[in-house]
Amino acid sequence: MDPKQRNASGTHSTQSRISTLPREIYALSSPAWVGAALLEQYTPILVVDAHTMRAQRVARLLTLAGYRPIVATSPVEAFTRCLRGSWEPEAALIGAVDQANRLPLTRMVEHLAKRRGRELPILALPAFVPELAPLHADPAIPYFHTSSPTSVAFFEELWRLLPQTRALLPEPERTLALDVLPESGLNLIPRTSQRLRSSRRHFQLTLNAAARLLASQGRSFAQWRTLLNDVGLAHAVALTRWPDPSTSVNERKMGDDGGKIGDADDLVVPAVDLTCLNQAVAFSAPEHPQQQLYLWGYQGTEASLHGQRSSVAQRAVRLLPRDRAMQIMLNGFTRELDTVRGEALHHWRLQPDGSYLLVHYSNLYVYGRMWGREPACQVWLGALDATLHYVGQENNWQVRELECSCQTQTGHCVFALRPRT
């Protein structure tokens, strides 16, 4: 299949081959921190369902479609959370509610309507809730991600009620990952993940890095548990090592779960779990979610590099010329991530202008996400900056995300590392 044929509704025109990447592509990039708080883009949706497995599936779907789910098993719990939370749900999805909870449900809906000054839209949850991510890698389509009609259909009624939250790409556009880079002579042919898994060890490292970050900001384990439950990661609560308050700040910062993130281990974690974790971290700091994601990426990578204890190699790289150090760093970075995924999905290329391109195919942390307005991979910007710092190159290079799957729906993200002038 031609990699430029993205879907039935739109194909990409073939343009003349270009030998180098045009500078104009940098105009697509956005600064690390963009505009108003990220959460302005995330509409809160209340989910009340006594069937916890279904509620978790709904939470994951809502998270991937750009909502901020608030998940409760009963109307009383939902009511309590709505009273305590600083947000107002724009709609409620109601699943199983037993007889004893009928009256509390009515009261909760009435109360929320009164507080909003208008009725709260209510939808009944269907018995069957799809598990597949709305945007996913289909083995039959090896170049780009595609939408699942069943999973997209789940949102149709919600989108009809809240049309401004419809998260579908307006129209196929020419993208770096699918059009410009394959035509540029850089040998960057798009590919999608075949495994759709990542390593258990990497997941635990990132999970515990998030837990340490939140604990250092005064959050409690109960708040952490609620956050994970809201994004459909209730099963990950048991995997968390919540920091012991008796340890020193430094120990808590670095953690004791170091070790190479690329250590071979079971590739059992669904890629979508990393995306939901990313959103939990974003939701943990409603006033500055992007900075929070950056910090998480930076601290998690710092702890992982610290755990490698390869100080001799680190010192040797620090003595190398700037470009040689960068290439060794990028080789190590992409090799470790390929090991985490169990497949070659990360590539870098030197540009004629002295900058470097880094492409993450079927990118983790945004896998499954539907359309969004802004680049969403602040966690990778933090990880790259921490790695640059590790090899003494942080003052020489600037990292930006040029194109995010959240904007293009290709599944792929493109980063640039440009020399600081």
Ligand SMILES: [Zn+2]
């Ligand atoms: Zn991205």
